[in-house]
Amino acid sequence: MFLRFLLRRLLYVIPMMLITSFVVFSFILLIPGDPALTILGENATEERLRFVREQLGLDKPIPVQYFHWLTNALQGDLGRSIFTGELVHETVFSRLTVTFQLVVSAMIFATIGGMFFAIASVYFQNSWIDYFARFLGVIGSAIPNFWLAMLLVLLFSLNLHWLPATGFTSITKDPVQFLRGIILPSIALGAVGMAQITRHLRSSLLETMNSEYVRTAYSKGVDKWRAVMRHGLRNAMLPVVTTIGILFGNLLGSTVVIETIFGIAGMGQLAVNSILQRDFTMLQGVILVMVVLVIVINFITDVVYAILDPRIEYD
Amino acid sequence: MSLRTVFRRIMAERLAFAGFIFIVLLVLVAIFAPWLTPHDPAEQNLSKVLKGWSTEHWLGTDELGRDVFSRLIMGSRAAIQSGAIAILIPLFIGVPLGIISGYLGGIVDDIFMRIVDGIIAIPAILLALGITAAFGASLWNAMIAIGIIFTPQFARLARGQTLQIRKEHYVEASKISGGFTRWIILRHIIPNIAPPIVVQASFNLSYAVLIEASVSFLGLGAHDPQVSWGSMIQQGYSMIHMNPWLIIYPGMAILLTVLAGNFFGDGLRISLDPKHKLEDK
Amino acid sequence: MDHVNAPLLDVQNLGAYIPTARGIIRPVDGVSFQVREGEVVALVGESGSGKSVTAMSILRLNAKVIRYTPESRILYKGNDLLSLKDREIRKIRGAEISMIFQDPMFSLNPVHRIGRQIAESLIIHRGMKPKEALEMALDLLNKVGIPDAKNRINNYPHQLSGGMRQRVMIALALACRPKLIIADEPTTALDVSIQAQILDLLRELQREHNLSILLITHDLGVVAETADRVLVMYCGKIVEEGTVETIFRRPQHPYTKGLIESVPRLHGPIGKRLHAIPGTVPNPLELPEGCKFVTRCGYASEQCAWREPALAELGLESRAACWHPLNLQGGTASENGTARIHLER
Numbered sequence: 052m053f054l055r056f057l058l059r060r061l062l063y064v065i066p067m068m069l070i071t072s073f074v075v076f077s078f079i080l081l082i083p084g085d086p087a088l089t090i091l092g093e094n095a096t097e098e099r100l101r102f103v104r105e106q107l108g109l110d111k112p113i114p115v116q117y118f119h120w121l122t123n124a125l126q127g128d129l130g131r132s133i134f135t136g137e138l139v140h141e142t143v144f145s146r147l148t149v150t151f152q153l154v155v156s157a158m159i160f161a162t163i164g165g166m167f168f169a170i171a172s173v174y175f176q177n178s179w180i181d182y183f184a185r186f187l188g189v190i191g192s193a194i195p196n197f198w199l200a201m202l203l204v205l206l207f208s209l210n211l212h213w214l215p216a217t218g219f220t221s222i223t224k225d226p227v228q229f230l231r232g233i234i235l236p237s238i239a240l241g242a243v244g245m246a247q248i249t250r251h252l253r254s255s256l257l258e259t260m261n262s263e264y265v266r267t268a269y270s271k272g273v274d275k276w277r278a279v280m281r282h283g284l285r286n287a288m289l290p291v292v293t294t295i296g297i298l299f300g301n302l303l304g305s306t307v308v309i310e311t312i313f314g315i316a317g318m319g320q321l322a323v324n325s326i327l328q329r330d331f332t333m334l335q336g337v338i339l340v341m342v343v344l345v346i347v348i349n350f351i352t353d354v355v356y357a358i359l360d361p362r363i364e365y366d
Numbered sequence: 367m368s369l370r371t372v373f374r375r376i377m378a379e380r381l382a383f384a385g386f387i388f389i390v391l392l393v394l395v396a397i398f399a400p401w402l403t404p405h406d407p408a409e410q411n412l413s414k415v416l417k418g419w420s421t422e423h424w425l426g427t428d429e430l431g432r433d434v435f436s437r438l439i440m441g442s443r444a445a446i447q448s449g450a451i452a453i454l455i456p457l458f459i460g461v462p463l464g465i466i467s468g469y470l471g472g473i474v475d476d477i478f479m480r481i482v483d484g485i486i487a488i489p490a491i492l493l494a495l496g497i498t499a500a501f502g503a504s505l506w507n508a509m510i511a512i513g514i515i516f517t518p519q520f521a522r523l524a525r526g527q528t529l530q531i532r533k534e535h536y537v538e539a540s541k542i543s544g545g546f547t548r549w550i551i552l553r554h555i556i557p558n559i560a561p562p563i564v565v566q567a568s569f570n571l572s573y574a575v576l577i578e579a580s581v582s583f584l585g586l587g588a589h590d591p592q593v594s595w596g597s598m599i600q601q602g603y604s605m606i607h608m609n610p611w612l613i614i615y616p617g618m619a620i621l622l623t624v625l626a627g628n629f630f631g632d633g634l635r636i637s638l639d640p641k642h643k644l645e646d647k
Numbered sequence: 648m649d650h651v652n653a654p655l656l657d658v659q660n661l662g663a664y665i666p667t668a669r670g671i672i673r674p675v676d677g678v679s680f681q682v683r684e685g686e687v688v689a690l691v692g693e694s695g696s697g698k699s700v701t702a703m704s705i706l707r708l709n710a711k712v713i714r715y716t717p718e719s720r721i722l723y724k725g726n727d728l729l730s731l732k733d734r735e736i737r738k739i740r741g742a743e744i745s746m747i748f749q750d751p752m753f754s755l756n757p758v759h760r761i762g763r764q765i766a767e768s769l770i771i772h773r774g775m776k777p778k779e780a781l782e783m784a785l786d787l788l789n790k791v792g793i794p795d796a797k798n799r800i801n802n803y804p805h806q807l808s809g810g811m812r813q814r815v816m817i818a819l820a821l822a823c824r825p826k827l828i829i830a831d832e833p834t835t836a837l838d839v840s841i842q843a844q845i846l847d848l849l850r851e852l853q854r855e856h857n858l859s860i861l862l863i864t865h866d867l868g869v870v871a872e873t874a875d876r877v878l879v880m881y882c883g884k885i886v887e888e889g890t891v892e893t894i895f896r897r898p899q900h901p902y903t904k905g906l907i908e909s910v911p912r913l914h915g916p917i918g919k920r921l922h923a924i925p926g927t928v929p930n931p932l933e934l935p936e937g938c939k940f941v942t943r944c945g946y947a948s949e950q951c952a953w954r955e956p957a958l959a960e961l962g963l964e965s966r967a968a969c970w971h972p973l974n975l976q977g978g979t980a981s982e983n984g985t986a987r988i989h990l991e992r
Binding site for chain 3: 262263264266267268269270271272273274282285286289360361362
């Protein structure tokens, strides 16, 4: 039963992935004129031009190009960097762990912070913490993340000298340094997410606290804390799970900006560099991997939601 | 307390109203920018680099001696233009496509929705990056990219509303002969679609300003002599230890614009939906 | 204090009000009644009569916007519940006084298994360990007549039918052996056939444990089946009070009579129109000065419009707030009377 449910979800996701991959692939097609020339510039040698054209498969018709590109990609071959000649997939995956650590840290920050403020906001309704949480929710949704990053660096690095302004240490190498380096980027990256989760969970929680089953709980002698945490929250979190899943995609996209500011050698920085160096194969590779990750995470989120909500039937 | 409820109602509406006024003012500033700038925003003056507040340069000068205040004003153009394109392109391309897809239904609708979902799956910034990479880095291309990003969203919205209306009016319409059916359904679709689209448009303005700023910040949008708040932040960042104000002004400008769009959108959503509770947001 | 005769629940001058921008609304305006041990008292009225607000007030479950007049008292075993601290009233809720609500679909937590929901009050009030509490919950499920309780105990509410969900609610309410159960429209959301089963169950449990039940309903059929005494409410006040026999056979207040006559009958001349009380419930912000029923009463006089009648003793166990009580002496009620409603016990 559950397997059938999974299968049906997969059946929906796969055509979507095909379309998405085609969109990513088509970036190349958008380049006006001769892409090879555009990429390498006018002073390019004939040899380089041929290399690029071969890498991009420009001499064949489009569906064929796409097909080749796709089949290669599925086998893990994303071509070679136009700029350096390295294997794209090697470069991308080496950076994947870095970005992964950053994004997970940001998501933890956003989720825990968001839950904290939402719960506090509802438990102490109309108190100063309620207003503060709502204030954070409003500002957090509106602030440009790179600007926030700069302000954080300004305060915590340049003025207080508590935390480093750039650099990244993997958690496996040195946990303490990792923590020091990841705090500011996580906050900058996750702030928007925290604001979204705070607002969503707060409104969801307020709704559940007004429900009839919470009234029943009170009639049994349940106290407010238990009513919020065991009755309200358990129900209120359900729609928020979806928000958290979508957040992952946003955060992954935003790494391009945050990694650039903090000098973190992750996929986001790679994407930006690829554009500046006009390294299209690399860019395609990075974006493709990112997008596939997003779709996979969304898929997992859907499944998790179905598991958490006992009302969803599996056929 | 009833007093607080009343206060909150006024507040909710007041914020939305403030947001609206801000946007209107911003549009006016953007339109009349060339006349409002005391100095030429592109004019460099290397003898007056990184100065603070003064009567001649209200907000000081940047690292190339350009007047910050003038640049700030000029930057409003990029912001408003991005917002406008983020609304107009989806409106004229996305909405009709969505209506058609919802109206035709069947396999056309299925395919269309898969395509739409496929595009929506890509994070907005990555889409913008891909498009600017392909077409070349410029403010104009960035804005086109933004327009493309928001089109599937509007299409989905329009399609959803169309499906709903089709269900409701189908029975009634089936009594009337072919030609009239379509016209009547169209008459009903547009007024019903308008409210959620207007609400979404307001949020799109905010989001567009953010994306344009991000893209410009990465160096893929506005290039000198074009001015954008995002590019101001990018350029100002290198001077952050000398004069942090260079990034604070444009950042505040972005923040306020986004807040205005969000407040207005929220207020619209509340006032356009009679069922929405005003008490808790 | 003579404990044998002292009432379990003694509501005195209960007044609940809500200040609004357009004036003060009083959903409950000076209500007094008692519930004795082992008694089933029905609180009857249309929607808007204030019966639900009254019921919720006892355990202080009303929304925070509702306030109580200083004269209000709700005495349980001699203690005023309205003046208790939060911590103290929580000890009463679920342990001494329990509630059963109208719609079991929404009154049960959709993401908790039913066993756990029943066990919760045991854990809170009796300090039981979860395992013990679940065993007792199993017992209770059997007691309320849930078939295959051993497996059902792990079900979620949406997996049960409406009738079974209400049984679960009853089990929940019964868990800590309360003295008083407040049932707010317990059968309204159920099919008619299930209604009878639930009422039977309630009566059985009531007899077995000598429970007191305060039954809130608008359905006179339910009242006739289950209640010992009846209180009729209109516009926030009690307009008549009496035993079930007195109310049905010799209603004193025109409103009570109207309610009884409005019940559709299976027997009787075909083609006769359904009887309805003419007019509508008045706007709570524009209540008439005198008797609140004056706008719809066929027996009203000038006095009724200006002076509000108080509840007056009209005989053994019968009180009514009316200037012109119907006072039907002896015998059966009017020919439209109560032949349809069985008074079997």
